[in-house]
Amino acid sequence: MPIFRLLLGLPLGLVLVGAVAYPSLILVWHAFARDGRPTLANLAAVLHDADIWRVLWNSVHVSVWATLLGGAIGTGLAFLVARTDLPGQRIFRTALMLPYLIPPFIAALAWLALAGPVGFVNQLWMAVTGVEEPLFRIYGAPGIILVMALAHYPLAYFTVLASLERMDPALEEAARSSGASPARTARDVTLPLVAPAIGAGAILVFLRCMENFGIPAILGFPAKYFVLTTKIYATILDFDRAHNLGLAATLSLLLVAVAAAILALQRRILGGRAYGLTRAVGQPPIFSLGEWRRTVGIGVTVFLLVTSVAPLLAILLTALTRAYGMPFGWSNLGLQNFHTLFFKVPVVWRAMGNSLVLAASAATFAVVLAILIAYVQVRTRARGKGLLEALVILPFAVPGTVVALAMILAFLRPVLGLSLYNTIWIILVAYVARFLTLAVKPVAAAFTQVHVSLEEAARSSGASLSRSVRDITMPLIRSALVSGWFLAAVPAITELTLSVLLWSAGNETIGVMVFNMHEEGKVLLSSALAVVVMAVALTSNLLLRRLTSGLAEA
Amino acid sequence: MRQPMEGTKLMGLLLAGLWVLGVMAAGAVEVSAAAPVTLYTSESLDKVNEMKLDFEKRNPGVTLNIYRSGTQVVISKLQAEFQAGGTLADMIWMADIDYFEDLVRKDLLAAYTPPEADKAPAKFKYEGGRYHEVRLIFNTVAYNTLRVKTRPSSWKDLTDPQFKGKVGVASPFYSGAAFSTLGTQVNMPGFGWDFYRKLKGNAVIVEQSNGTVAKKLATGEFSVVSVVDFMVREAKAAGSPVDHIWPKEGAILVPTPVGILKGAKNPEGARAFLRYLYSTEGQRLFVQQGYVPVLPGIEGPKGVPAEKLEVVLTDQAYIGKHREELKAKYRELFELK
Amino acid sequence: MPAVELQNLWKDFHSVPAVCGIHLSVQEGELLALLGPSGCGKTTTLRTVAGFEVPTAGEIRIRGKTVSGPGHFVPPEARNVGMVFQSYAVWPHMTVEANVAYPLKLRGVPPAERRERTRRVLELVQLPGLEFRFPHQLSGGQQQRVALARALNMEPAVLLLDEPLSNLDAQLRKEMRLEIKALQRRLGITILYVTHDQEEALTMADRIAVMGSGVIHQVAPPEEVFEEPADRFVAEFMGCTTFLPCEVAGVNRVRLLLGEEAPTVSCPLPSGVSGRGVLGIRAQEAHLIRDGSEALTGRVTLRTYRGGSFEVRVQVGKHVIPLITTTPLREGDTVQFALGPVRFFPDVSCAIPGEVPQATVM
Structure with missing residues (x-):
């Protein structure tokens, strides 16, 4: 079937080569070349720059601490929810989703509104004590660590929770019968068994922290505190510096190398230790909190109120503030900022439109490609499936800043007569590359479930290949297509890292608008817009959850 | 796959429909405004958008697209685009006159002086109209009225030890205004790099943008700052506890010129926007936004004694020549190394 | 004195009764099979004896000592009951030896004695020489034996077996029946054995308690249960x-x-x-x-x-x-x-x- 193969291979090859392979190679080339000639000058410049080493150290420093903090919070909460008689379990299970649904840069802005130098906490502190020094400074490493940990702990929480819930309760009961107290059981059995999950969750948190741009950009710039992602960003924009793009490319490879090293380390440590825990039968044994039950319940509630609700309230209040710096009061509240935003800054509407169209288009392309990819992966014995998979995962596995730089380097000049730079298309290409793997996962899973015999039965009944695909395969994978579409679209709506480097006049995204307004010091407007983004993020995530949960039942 | 599917299917169809509509709408916009005027600027986002709305209302059929970021980011983008073979920008408008000089040397700016500019002072129609000062911005000393009891009078109040750790300035790497101020002050009698060393000794905090400086002044995070004048007036008008002074050594004029690039895709539209900026309506909008107008005869914003200002003009030639040196020294003094 | 005695045992889950006031006693050295269809309450009964469920009402005595009764509850670790789970519950992060020696470790048995006793009990369940393997290196049947050895090693007052053979293939299941029976005879231990397999109950048990819908229909030696079922429910269960x-x-x-x-x-x-x-x-x-x-x-x-x-x-x-x-x-x-x-x-x-x-x- 050469035509069939061509139909399948051509668009796939075009996209994967054009949007992934080519930009990646260009990035590597620029890291090791100057003025078109290969050289190690960029590498030497980077390695001899004490500043870079400090930035690298900063990246590792904040990520490690955020991982320890976030991992501890996530693991602790997972244990409380899955293994104890904590009151209000159901509410907590839902509430713990919340930080996961807020884009990290919005979380950073919210924390700024709550605990920034003039955030509500410090204002209150200064008003009450009369001291002129703020209680604490959120700019710099401590603030970045705190917000990163709180933005990413759900990853550890979900991983450990899943592991705890999959664990056979008999494993713990056997220890109890053997004579172990609850605490001893937790130490000797539960903890060692979920250790791989804790490790995996921690790695997830670490990688997300390493690649995060929004939090260190918002909380690091004012303190001149740079991490690798923000340094790459600053280097890209520093055209005064000779060979800045080459240096940024070299830094990107450095960042990718650190992430890869961590992943390799994880493989080595946890390689043989992922316990195939069977699905739980019966009820999970509950470690009774006893007389601490109430106290712990209140503690978790307060934790959630302080870490999830308070920052959101703070940014909402900021968005409703009329004049900055005036004492807080009803007279200083109003919808004025929203009014300015929607009626005086027309670009806001266009940015929102752009973000929605970009997200929808990227998701649609991604789903169409996902069908082809899943088909090749699951149904054919084509050579190079490993390469295909690598190309699909690569843009999501590396930090977004690196993807954006690769796009700039690849498309700054017209390629084959096509000029993508300064158009909305470069953002679209970047989104498709970045979020493709999110759409591929459910579609490939669906293809795996729809056994080939179902299609064969249709063929035996007299249907042509295309007819059997249309009548049998498509209806069976349709719900996977819908969820793949949403999985790719939802993060694209509030995307910042890629678009902040790729946007151009007329091609703004909503994330870029918030970021730029913040950069310009328009705190009230950026807060108001952040509230809008938050509403969009929450709504789209709830929609996604509804759709995918319906899917799970089907 | 039974009950929930119906809703899912419907939703899918709905979204697909929306998408098609969205793409069509986006396409339609592109067609109707075949060549929008594209402006690269470091002007305040909401203000320049306000101008865009007014301009488009008065010039039906012309669309103004804006790329707005910090001066250095905008220049970086322009540089990259020039290197790559051409920029999208028709016009540029930002606080780095040195860069305009550079563009003049490279012959990348188109000369155009609209008739509306007749009455404007000639010194603000630079290089035979290749670029223009369309309204005046000054860098001044501002203070938080709740935190500072005695009204400051001089730039040197920024080095007063009583404000240690409470002094803010904008970064010359990011803000053109800050860079102009740096280039001017290092040559002012009694100032020089020594003044900046004293600033550092006073634990000055270097923010990226003037906006951030103004915001933190309003909130009391800073007590005294070096900042552009209009932001302070704006904040004061909104009710924030801030005010600025005219330092006795003189406020520093921050050039924020606007010019049209050769090779603009919509030169006609670009010229129309420059005409608008010089027009009575444009100038009045500037005043409303808190700026000092460039045309005589337009009443300035409240509290600005336009004619009697002590003004220090920036020495562009010096700044142009010593650009890298200034930055390197500043970097050494304040930044990472 | 019976090894285990249940008196009027009652257990509700969210006010749905699972065990409805049963009386049962297991004699020392006896293998009593608790037989019934799934959902009949037999596992719940076993788990109340082990201490994993708190009875709604009634009393449980082990060797005459009340472990569960009004206002009184002894946690599982203090009951000295060995339990073998349907899923074996062999800890995957410990070696065979560590698994089997764990109860002794908790009881403060010195390492040398611990090793010796563990070696002996592994011989007993025919797993000598596998001390340092990890569970994932063992077959299902071997894991089953590890679980059994672990429970035996603590010399429990009563050994509770919860459908221990249901995950094994038919041939192995038959072998294990005889083996467990032989072990029980040899060591004279008391076993409470939960199963839904009537053949298993008939071949292994000294007495069978047939359970359905939370109540016990008949307690009698296998022949009697088979020949003279007390009611239609038992008869149905007996073929x-x-x-x-x-x-x-x-x-x-x-x-x-x-x-x-x-x-x-x-x-x-x-x-x-x-x-x-x-x-x-x-x-x-x-x-x-x-x-x-x-x-x-x-x-x-x-x-x-x-x-x-x-x-x-x-x-x-x-x-x-x-x-x-x-x-x-x-x-x-x-x-x-x-x-x-x-x-x-x-x-x-x-x-x-x-x-x-x-x-x-x-």
């Missing part, structure tokens, strides 16, 4: 596949109600019964006869070969009765047969026996 409607027709005689035909057959009846009921029949016990006063006549509707014998379905009136025979009958043949030993169950015999106690919340 009576067919129940024919009948009525009492005199002393030890019942009349079958098969439509037009109404033959009477002899059947042991408790004194004083009357009225209608059902007769329980096993296919293995029904047999062809030439003639006789109690012969039934019917037509063969289906014949299947089962290796060495045939199972035929015989239509009598509206009812179909299965029987097993070596005679090569053909479908359509008219045959005469006897039902063999039959058991009469009055209509009420499926009601819950015993009184419903007052549920008191502990």
Whole structure:
């Protein structure tokens, strides 16, 4: 079937080569070349720059601490929810989703509104004590660590929770019968068994922290505190510096190398230790909190109120503030900022439109490609499936800043007569590359479930290949297509890292608008817009959850 | 796959429909405004958008697209685009006159002086109209009225030890205004790099943008700052506890010129926007936004004694020549190394 | 003194009763099988003995010591009951030796003795030399033995086995039955054994307690449970596949109600019964006869070969009765047969026996 193969291979090859392979190679080339000639000058410049080493150290420093903090919070909460008689379990299970649904840069802005130098906490502190020094400074490493940990702990929480819930309760009961107290059981059995999950969750948190741009950009710039992602960003924009793009490319490879090293380390440590825990039968044994039950319940509630609700309230209040710096009061509240935003800054509407169209288009392309990819992966014995998979995962596995730089380097000049730079298309290409793997996962899973015999039965009944695909395969994978579409679209709506480097006049995204307004010091407007983004993020995530949960039942 | 599917299917169809509509709408916009005027600027986002709305209302059929970021980011983008073979920008408008000089040397700016500019002072129609000062911005000393009891009078109040750790300035790497101020002050009698060393000794905090400086002044995070004048007036008008002074050594004029690039895709539209900026309506909008107008005869914003200002003009030639040196020294003094 | 004694044990889950006031005692050195279909409450009963469930009411005594009763609850780790789980629950992060030695470690047994005892118990379950393997390197049957060794190693007052063989393949299951039985005899340990497999219960148990819907229907030695099921529920569980409607027709005689035909057959009846009921029949016990006063006549509707014998379905009136025979009958043949030993169950015999106690919340 050469035509069939061509139909399948051509668009796939075009996209994967054009949007992934080519930009990646260009990035590597620029890291090791100057003025078109290969050289190690960029590498030497980077390695001899004490500043870079400090930035690298900063990246590792904040990520490690955020991982320890976030991992501890996530693991602790997972244990409380899955293994104890904590009151209000159901509410907590839902509430713990919340930080996961807020884009990290919005979380950073919210924390700024709550605990920034003039955030509500410090204002209150200064008003009450009369001291002129703020209680604490959120700019710099401590603030970045705190917000990163709180933005990413759900990853550890979900991983450990899943592991705890999959664990056979008999494993713990056997220890109890053997004579172990609850605490001893937790130490000797539960903890060692979920250790791989804790490790995996921690790695997830670490990688997300390493690649995060929004939090260190918002909380690091004012303190001149740079991490690798923000340094790459600053280097890209520093055209005064000779060979800045080459240096940024070299830094990107450095960042990718650190992430890869961590992943390799994880493989080595946890390689043989992922316990195939069977699905739980019966009820999970509950470690009774006893007389601490109430106290712990209140503690978790307060934790959630302080870490999830308070920052959101703070940014909402900021968005409703009329004049900055005036004492807080009803007279200083109003919808004025929203009014300015929607009626005086027309670009806001266009940015929102752009973000929605970009997200929808990227998701649609991604789903169409996902069908082809899943088909090749699951149904054919084509050579190079490993390469295909690598190309699909690569843009999501590396930090977004690196993807954006690769796009700039690849498309700054017209390629084959096509000029993508300064158009909305470069953002679209970047989104498709970045979020493709999110759409591929459910579609490939669906293809795996729809056994080939179902299609064969249709063929035996007299249907042509295309007819059997249309009548049998498509209806069976349709719900996977819908969820793949949403999985790719939802993060694209509030995307910042890629678009902040790729946007151009007329091609703004909503994330870029918030970021730029913040950069310009328009705190009230950026807060108001952040509230809008938050509403969009929450709504789209709830929609996604509804759709995918319906899917799970089907 | 039974009950929930119906809703899912419907939703899918709905979204697909929306998408098609969205793409069509986006396409339609592109067609109707075949060549929008594209402006690269470091002007305040909401203000320049306000101008865009007014301009488009008065010039039906012309669309103004804006790329707005910090001066250095905008220049970086322009540089990259020039290197790559051409920029999208028709016009540029930002606080780095040195860069305009550079563009003049490279012959990348188109000369155009609209008739509306007749009455404007000639010194603000630079290089035979290749670029223009369309309204005046000054860098001044501002203070938080709740935190500072005695009204400051001089730039040197920024080095007063009583404000240690409470002094803010904008970064010359990011803000053109800050860079102009740096280039001017290092040559002012009694100032020089020594003044900046004293600033550092006073634990000055270097923010990226003037906006951030103004915001933190309003909130009391800073007590005294070096900042552009209009932001302070704006904040004061909104009710924030801030005010600025005219330092006795003189406020520093921050050039924020606007010019049209050769090779603009919509030169006609670009010229129309420059005409608008010089027009009575444009100038009045500037005043409303808190700026000092460039045309005589337009009443300035409240509290600005336009004619009697002590003004220090920036020495562009010096700044142009010593650009890298200034930055390197500043970097050494304040930044990472 | 019984090893385990349950008195009026009652357990609700969210006010749905799972165990309804049962009484049961397990004697020292006895293997008592708790037999019943899934959801009958047998595992819940076992788990209350282990201490994983807190009874809603009632009392549990282990070797005379109350471990669960009104206002009193001994946690699992203090009960000294060994438990072998259906899923084995062998800890995957510990070696075989560490698994088996764990109870001893908790009891502060010195390392040398611990090693020695662990070695001995591994020999006992025929796993010598595997001390340093990890569970994922063992087969299912071996993991089963590790779980057994771990429970034995603590020398429990009673060993609780929760469907321990249900995850093994048929051949291994048969071997393990005998092995566990032999072990129990040799060591003289007390075992409470939960299973839904009647064959397993019959071959292994000293006594069987048949449970259904939270109550115990009968507690008796295997032969008695098999030969003289206390009620229709037990009979069904013990392989009576067919129940024919009948009525009492005199002393030890019942009349079958098969439509037009109404033959009477002899059947042991408790004194004083009357009225209608059902007769329980096993296919293995029904047999062809030439003639006789109690012969039934019917037509063969289906014949299947089962290796060495045939199972035929015989239509009598509206009812179909299965029987097993070596005679090569053909479908359509008219045959005469006897039902063999039959058991009469009055209509009420499926009601819950015993009184419903007052549920008191502990």
